[in-house]
Amino acid sequence: MAKKEHKGRSGVVYSTSEEFNYSYEGETEPETLPADKQKLKVLLDSKGRAGKTVTVVSGFVGQTADLEDLGKKLKNKLGVGGSVKDGEVLIQGDFRARLVPLLNEMGYKVK
Known part of the structure; x- marks a missing residue:
């Protein structure tokens, strides 16, 4: 029988202590x-987007907040x-x- 993980918990822990706090094993x-040091890829895609x-x-390696900042900067620069x-x-x-020179100007390596 396969192990079932519920809400990221790897096992069930029971405790009667009121100070017990379950720790989750999340991905960091x-x-x-x-x-x-980043190696980004710029490509064109239309699959699954109703032909648009x-x-x-x-290829961005890092935290989600930094990726969102990069996305916001690119959208603002391109309008x-x-x-x-x-x-x-x-x-x-x-x-x-327009994206490749813009990313190169920001210091990223682009293919």
């Missing part, structure tokens, strides 16, 4: 690498909409030609 986010094209920036999902920055439209 990696430290954000400096911009010159988006420019995807992937377009987008979002940050699943560790990727999604920019609405085809902006590969």
Whole structure:
């Protein structure tokens, strides 16, 4: 029989102590690498988006808050909409030609 994990708990612990606090074994986010150590990929995608094209920036290693800051900066500089999902920055439209020099200017290595 397979182990069932409920809410990230690996086992059941019973305690009658009122001071007991269950600790969760969650995944920790990696430290954000400096911009010159990051290797980002910029590509165009339209799958699963009702035929609309988006420019995807992937390969960011770091905390979610830092990725959201990068996404916000890119959207502001380009003047377009987008979002940050699943560790990727999604920019609405085809902006590969403008994104690569912009990311290089910020200090990122881009493919």
